Amino acid sequence: MWRLRNLLAFKSKPARVDDFFLPELCESEALLGLVLAAELLVLVLVLADARQVHFDWVRLALTSLFVQWIVLLSAALLCRLRPLLARLRPAIAGFCCALVVVALTLGCTAVSDYFQLVGPLQRVDEMNLYLRHGSIALIMSALLLRYFYLQSQWRRQQQAELRARIESLQARIRPHFLFNSLNSIASLIVIDPYKAEQAVLDLSDLFRASLARPDTLVPWCEELELAQRYMSIEQYRCGDRLAMQWRVEGVPEEMRIPQLTLQPLLENAVLHGIQPRVEGGTIEVDAWVESGFFELQVSNPYDDAVKPTSPRGTRQGLLNIEARLVALFGAEASLTSERRDGCHVTRLRYPLRDNRQEARSI
Numbered sequence: 556m557w558r559l560r561n562l563l564a565f566k567s568k569p570a571r572v573d574d575f576f577l578p579e580l581c582e583s584e585a586l587l588g589l590v591l592a593a594e595l596l597v598l599v600l601v602l603a604d605a606r607q608v609h610f611d612w613v614r615l616a617l618t619s620l621f622v623q624w625i626v627l628l629s630a631a632l633l634c635r636l637r638p639l640l641a642r643l644r645p646a647i648a649g650f651c652c653a654l655v656v657v658a659l660t661l662g663c664t665a666v667s668d669y670f671q672l673v674g675p676l677q678r679v680d681e682m683n684l685y686l687r688h689g690s691i692a693l694i695m696s697a698l699l700l701r702y703f704y705l706q707s708q709w710r711r712q713q714q715a716e717l718r719a720r721i722e723s724l725q726a727r728i729r730p731h732f733l734f735n736s737l738n739s740i741a742s743l744i745v746i747d748p749y750k751a752e753q754a755v756l757d758l759s760d761l762f763r764a765s766l767a768r769p770d771t772l773v774p775w776c777e778e779l780e781l782a783q784r785y786m787s788i789e790q791y792r793c794g795d796r797l798a799m800q801w802r803v804e805g806v807p808e809e810m811r812i813p814q815l816t817l818q819p820l821l822e823n824a825v826l827h828g829i830q831p832r833v834e835g836g837t838i839e840v841d842a843w844v845e846s847g848f849f850e851l852q853v854s855n856p857y858d859d860a861v862k863p864t865s866p867r868g869t870r871q872g873l874l875n876i877e878a879r880l881v882a883l884f885g886a887e888a889s890l891t892s893e894r895r896d897g898c899h900v901t902r903l904r905y906p907l908r909d910n911r912q913e914a915r916s917i
Contacts, residue, residue, distance in 0.1 A: 575641035576707035577652065577700070581634040586627075593626040594619060596695065625663050625692070629656045645704065653696045660692035661685060733762070736785065739792045750791040757784050772883075775842075776808040782817040782840075789825050796835025797825065803842040810849060810907065813879050820853040820901050823873060828855025828899060848887075850904045857899035873901070880905050 578585045597618045601611065632655055633640070640648040664685055736758050743751035790797050817840075824838045836856035843850055873890065880888035880903070888905035 574707075574711070575637065575648075576645060576704040577633065577637060577640065577648070578703060579634065579637070580630040586630055589626050589630055590623065592699075593622045597622050621663060621667060625656070625660050628659050628663070629696075632659070649697075649700045649704065652700055653693060656696040657689050657692045660688050664688045736788055739788055743792050747791070754788045754791045757788050760784060772811040773814045774808060775806050775810040775812050778812045778814065778817055779803060781815070782821055785818045786821055786838075789821075789829075793825070793829055793835060796832075797829050798835070798837040800837055800839045803840060806842045806844060806849070810844065812849070813876075813883060816876055816879075816903070817851065817853075819873060819876055820851070820903070823901065824853050824855035824899070828857055832856065832858065844907065848904055848906055850902065852900060852902045854898045854900040856897060857894055858897070876903070 580586060580589065597615065601615045601618060604611075604614075633652055636651075636655070640651060643651065668684070740751055740754045740758065743754055786797075786799060790799075821838065821840070828838065829835050839852075839854045841852040841854075873892075877890040880890060884905040890901070890903050892899065892901045894900070
């Protein structure tokens with residue numbers, strides 16, 4: 556008795572509904588799939604009837620009506636029960652789902668028998684009808700639930716692999732960012748110790764903000780502040796040789812962006828556009844939202860005749876950003892670079908995602 560009570564008991568910590576293997580059957584895509592699968596089952600049942608010499612369109616219509624009522628009622632009821640079922644163990648939840656489908660099937664069979672939709676039945680035929688319908692409902696619901704469960708496990712494995720990949724890329728960016736910032740501060744120590752001290756404090760605040768939030772995506776306002784703190788360190792070192800233009804007013808503050816995305820782009824602009832030039836230059840940052848996409852553009856002066864101070868540059872950081880964008884947003888995300896009119900322009904683009912999807916899909 557204790558084991559049975561323990562088996563049927565809810566988990567001490569309720570599972571997230573988004574992690575439940577049964578999909579949202581109220582959504583149009585899932586409902587359409589169920590309706591099509593049910594119609595294929597009806598077609599198979601009608602074609603498999605060896606007693607019919609010719610194809611019976613009337614029987615197809617009546618059977619379709621009967622099966623689709625069961626499918627729609629089952630989908631509606633399971634959709635309402637989904638939050639409760641998500642708190643059960645998967646095996647118990649699957650058993651309850653199958654029980655609901657079988658019960659609805661027997662109920663619909665009783666209604667069709669009462670109104671004699673399949674014609675008058677003898678007692679023996681009536682029992683066979685109930686047994687046949689119940690068995691078909693049990694087998695089909697078990698197959699569908701098994702498919703949903705395997706699909707859920709496969710999706711969970713994909714998300715775990717994606718999370719591990721993104722965390723690996725993020726871990727590569729942070730040390731790279733730290734080393735370049737420390738190099739900038741080291742060059743300030745001899746020139747201006749006071750500015751070097753201020754730069755260390757800025758770097759401390761910057762890393763505190765960066766490491767305090769483990770989420771993959773952060774609000775745009777936080778990412779912008781992070782980048783501006785980094786540029787204050789670079790301006791300590793470059794002085795009047797570095798000027799900034801920010802045109803980012805049209806971007807919502809709470810828009811989500813992968814953490815440490817803007818900073819490597821600015822670092823690349825300083826390394827290749829400002830450091831090699833005696834006169835320095837201006838880095839321009841433009842950001843906007845258009846047609847469901849976020850676009851970010853960083854441009855800096857570029858002279859082919861001037862050798863960069865570091866031939867390797869920050870290409871690794873840019874590759875990491877591109878890989879993270881593709882991993883998070885798919886093939887629609889892109890990171891491109893081009894040179895035009897004496898400027899090097901790096902442009903980033905990805906589709907916006909709402910907070911529920913971001914959910915923790917990652």
